[in-house]
Amino acid sequence: MTIKEIAALAGVSISTVSKIVNNKDQNIAAETRNKVLEIVKEYNYTPYGMVKNLSTAKTFILGVVLSNMPRTNSMLSGIAEAAAEYNYSILLFDSQNRPDLELKHINALSQKRVDGVIWEPVNAKSHQLEHYLTDQNIPFIHIMEKDNPHSFKINYEEMGYLLTQKLIDYKHAKIACLIKPDSQRSMMVLEGFRKCLFDNHIPYHNSMEISIGNPDYLTELLGHKFSGVVSSHFSSSLTLYEDMDRLHYSIPSDLSVVSLKDEVREAISYPHISSISIPYKEFGYHIGKAIIQKCEKTADTDAGVSFSGDCSLDTEDSLYVPFFLRSKKIVVVGSINTDLTFNVDSLPQTGKATRILNSTFSLGGKGANQAVGAAKLGREVSLIGEIGNDIDSNLIFDQLEKEHVITQGIQRNPNFPTGKAYIYIEESGESAISVLAGANSNLTPECIWQRQHLFKNSGCCLISTELTNETTLEAAKTARKYGAKTFLKPTVIKAMPGELCSYIDFFIPNRYEASLLSPPEYGTIEDQAEYFFCQGIPNVIITLGSRGCYLKTNDTARYFPAADFTPIDTTGGADAFISCLASCLTDGYSLEKSIRIANYAAGFCISRQGVVPALVDRTTLESHIKRIEPELLL
Numbered sequence: 193m194t195i196k197e198i199a200a201l202a203g204v205s206i207s208t209v210s211k212i213v214n215n216k217d218q219n220i221a222a223e224t225r226n227k228v229l230e231i232v233k234e235y236n237y238t239p240y241g242m243v244k245n246l247s248t249a250k251t252f253i254l255g256v257v258l259s260n261m262p263r264t265n266s267m268l269s270g271i272a273e274a275a276a277e278y279n280y281s282i283l284l285f286d287s288q289n290r291p292d293l294e295l296k297h298i299n300a301l302s303q304k305r306v307d308g309v310i311w312e313p314v315n316a317k318s319h320q321l322e323h324y325l326t327d328q329n330i331p332f333i334h335i336m337e338k339d340n341p342h343s344f345k346i347n348y349e350e351m352g353y354l355l356t357q358k359l360i361d362y363k364h365a366k367i368a369c370l371i372k373p374d375s376q377r378s379m380m381v382l383e384g385f386r387k388c389l390f391d392n393h394i395p396y397h398n399s400m401e402i403s404i405g406n407p408d409y410l411t412e413l414l415g416h417k418f419s420g421v422v423s424s425h426f427s428s429s430l431t432l433y434e435d436m437d438r439l440h441y442s443i444p445s446d447l448s449v450v451s452l453k454d455e456v457r458e459a460i461s462y463p464h465i466s467s468i469s470i471p472y473k474e475f476g477y478h479i480g481k482a483i484i485q486k487c488e489k490t491a492d493t494d495a496g497v498s499f500s501g502d503c504s505l506d507t508e509d510s511l512y513v514p515f516f517l518r519s520k521k522i523v524v525v526g527s528i529n530t531d532l533t534f535n536v537d538s539l540p541q542t543g544k545a546t547r548i549l550n551s552t553f554s555l556g557g558k559g560a561n562q563a564v565g566a567a568k569l570g571r572e573v574s575l576i577g578e579i580g581n582d583i584d585s586n587l588i589f590d591q592l593e594k595e596h597v598i599t600q601g602i603q604r605n606p607n608f609p610t611g612k613a614y615i616y617i618e619e620s621g622e623s624a625i626s627v628l629a630g631a632n633s634n635l636t637p638e639c640i641w642q643r644q645h646l647f648k649n650s651g652c653c654l655i656s657t658e659l660t661n662e663t664t665l666e667a668a669k670t671a672r673k674y675g676a677k678t679f680l681k682p683t684v685i686k687a688m689p690g691e692l693c694s695y696i697d698f699f700i701p702n703r704y705e706a707s708l709l710s711p712p713e714y715g716t717i718e719d720q721a722e723y724f725f726c727q728g729i730p731n732v733i734i735t736l737g738s739r740g741c742y743l744k745t746n747d748t749a750r751y752f753p754a755a756d757f758t759p760i761d762t763t764g765g766a767d768a769f770i771s772c773l774a775s776c777l778t779d780g781y782s783l784e785k786s787i788r789i790a791n792y793a794a795g796f797c798i799s800r801q802g803v804v805p806a807l808v809d810r811t812t813l814e815s816h817i818k819r820i821e822p823e824l825l826l
Contacts, residue, residue: 202228213250215329222490229488233279253281254483255301255309257294259336261286266454270476271310278484280307287314294318302328308487310479312336331486335479338376344479347498348377348424348452351468352384354503355422355450358466360392363513364420364448367394368413370432371424373405381424381452404428410435413447419514423451429465440643442600444512445521445572450505464509471501520651520778521572522771523676525640525667526559527632527658528577528602529611530584533763533802536616539624546616555591555804556613557632558656558681561764564595565771565793566654568809571778574646576601576667578631578639580610591804601643605631621759621798627658627684635659637666647674652774656681661689668695679774681766682709693727700770702735717742718749733773733787735766740791745783752787755795764803769794772813788824792817 199206204224211217212228233252254275256268261284268284275282283306285297294314301309302324309325309332311318316339325332337343352369359367369385371378382401389396402412404425410432413421423429429451433443443449443463453467478499512518535550555564563575575597579585581604588610592599611630617623640663647653653671655678657664664680671678677697682688682705693699701709706720714723721732721744732744740754772793776786793808796816800806817824 198228198231201231204228215250226488226490251305251307252279253283253304253306254480254487255283255285255297255304255306255311257285257287257297257301257309257311259287259294259312259314260289266472267476270473270478271480272476273473274477274480274484278481280484287312289314291315291317295321298324301325302330306330308332308483310335310483331483333479333483333486336376338380344475344482344497344499346470346472346475347500348380348470349384349387350498350500351452351470351503352381352422352424353388354384355381355452355468356385356388357392358450358505358508358511359420359422359448360388360394362420362448362511363517365394366416366418366514367420367422368400368402368416368418369422369424370402370404370409370413370428372428373403375424377452378424381422385422404431410439414441418447419516420448421450423449426451426453426465426467429467430463433463433465437600440600440645442574442598444510445574445598445600446515446645448512448514449510453506464507466505466508466510468503468505471499474501475499515649518572518649520676521574521649522563522566522652522654522774522778523574523576523601523647523650523671524559524563524566524654525576525635525659525663526562526654526656527557527611527627527629528555528560528575528579528588529557529613529627529630529632530554530587531556531613531615531803533615533617533761535801536618539616539618539622552802554802555588556615557611558658558683558767559654560588560592560597561767561803561807562654562656562681562771563592563597564804565764565768565797565807566775567595567597568807569772569775569793569813570810571775572598574598574601574650576635576640576643576646578603578605578608578635580604580608580631581606582610584610584612595804598646601646603639605634608634615763617761617763617801621762623761623763625763629658632658633660635663637662639663640666640670644670644674647671647676650674650676651778652677652679654679654681654770654774656683657685658683661685661692665689665692665695668692671695677774677777679770681770685709688724688727690727693724693729696729698731698733698773699724699729700733700735700766700773702737702766706734718744721749731783735769735794737762737765741769741787743783743787748784752784752791755792757795757799759798761801761803761806762798764806765794765798767803768797768807771807785824788821789813789817 199209287294298321311332312335334343336345369382386396402409451467453469531554533552534548536546540546559577563573567573608631611632612628614626653676655667668678679698680696682701688709710720710723714720724732725744734742740752742751769790772790773786776789796808797806
């Protein structure tokens with residue numbers, strides 16, 4: 193391709209082409225210049241002037257000098273994309289934060305007479321090197337300089353503002369900014385953090401600025417009782433998550449967290465921390481296009497550009513309203529099992545073989561059932577229990593997290609297997625259960641004491657006596673200490689510990705348990721309820737299966753009919769009833785309305801196979817009640 197052919201394709205004179213490719217085009221119209229340059233790049237034309245006068249000829253090469261290359265791979269991809277789009281090549285240099293290397297790189301680019309340079313200075317003194325480029329008439333742009341108004345930079349300040357605003361939207365006012373020492377990004381995020389607080393009339397003070405480099409950073413966070421954190425680095429958010437988990441605190445129940453996240457290096461899917469991805473690639477494309485436009489004189493790029501990109505959060509999983517503004521949560525202390533359920537012709541009997549028609553495997557245990565039941569009804573639920581360190585434990589954690597149950601109170605015990613329940617169900621829906629306690633037996637009073645922070649801001653504590661008497665009593669005492677009402681389901685015990693009764697607010701046995709735990713002379717349901725009431729328990733509810741339940745309080749003694757459902761599997765009816773009862777009382781319903789609603793929840797559960805899969809969600813339950821007894825929800 194000759195200069196004459198280029199001129200012919202462009203419809204201009206040969207001298208015009210020569211002036212443009214040799215940077216002597218001051219008096220040539222921009223439209224003509226752009227048209228000629230497009231043809232020159234398209235046909236890879238090498239002008240004769242490049243050989244005769246290397247100081248002015250175009251090379252269609254860009255230089256990129258970065259202060260530290262490993263953290264900017266995604267940005268380089270964007271620069272390369274812009275260069276390829278405009279038919280430019282790239283020379284890439286890494287200064288490794290060393291001024292001596294930076295000097296060598298800038299000098300090398302001036303010697304090679306590249307068309308333009310994208311330059312991330314190592315420090316403020318780097319500007320003393322600019323003359324190497326200006327002496328050769330090589331245009332350049334600076335990037336990522338916080339205090340240089342002419343520098344192209346990612347707008348971390350805006351991102352810090354938006355992250356802070358998101359926490360404020362969730363009603364947080366006690367917010368900390370978690371930063372890395374000596375980090376430019378952190379300082380810009382902190383500026384946005386301060387501005388957002390000011391705009392929302394929230395006073396800023398130095399204690400809100402917390403450095404991840406401080407070994408006591410977590411003590412500062414928890415000691416100042418912050419409810420939300422803005423983090424400039426995702427790696428800091430992960431450290432915070434791990435440290436809180438180690439101390440049995442949870443995100444977002446105890447602390448909401450929002451963070452910036454690098455697109456590639458920090459692309460971690462778990463834990464689910466609400467983040468804004470830093471748009472390195474989009475920024476790279478933006479600055480690549482900007483230097484090309486400056487080289488080709490197609491745009492005014494003397495002023496610095498602050499680039500934001502898409503600033504939407506990827507998830508809101510680590511956001512929650514502050515605990516003191518939420519309705520009281522529910523704490524469940526109880527067994528966690530895997531259930532092996534067998535459908536049989538008849539329940540097992542001594543000396544008689546039982547034919548199994550079908551079998552299923554699922555999450556179970558009174559504690560797990562009640563926790564999932566309350567979570568499905570929209571409650572915030574923490575479960576306290578012990579499981580093994582086996583394959584079953586993975587299934588349990590996966591299922592509980594899927595149901596949005598807070599699992600910080602559950603610990604794996606390598607010395608015991610996960611508990612198991614063997615459930616036999618006959619056609620009528622009646623069931624028989626055999627239990628292998630496993631790790632459940634290792635939940636001790638000390639475990640309750642160590643996890644007592646989970647009782648904070650709790651309104652109800654659900655306990656079952658599959659645990660030891662000492663552990664049950666400690667759980668009830670801890671609930672009382674934190675102002676929570678205690679709901680006790682007696683199972684696998686033959687006598688009620690006397691001291692325990694004084695810590696129980698709601699006692700909920702079935703008719704067999706009520707008969708077993710009361711003296712023989714108390715033969716009727718009414719007498720049995722009266723007996724437990726006289727032991728100091730203010731609310732006694734005896735569940736009666738298809739007959740509903742009986743309530744005894746200081747003011748009331750009455751039966752409640754069961755909801756009209758056909759029983760398929762009665763195993764989880766009581767757990768569904770208890771979890772719904774506690775949920776309704778937390779919502780402010782009266783005790784009698786709560787019992788009637790809980791009867792519907794139990795009906796839903798027994799009308800389906802299994803327990804956890806059969807527990808009803810809030811929308812389904814309320815939709816059903818609205819069709820039958822709409823006044824019940826008022």
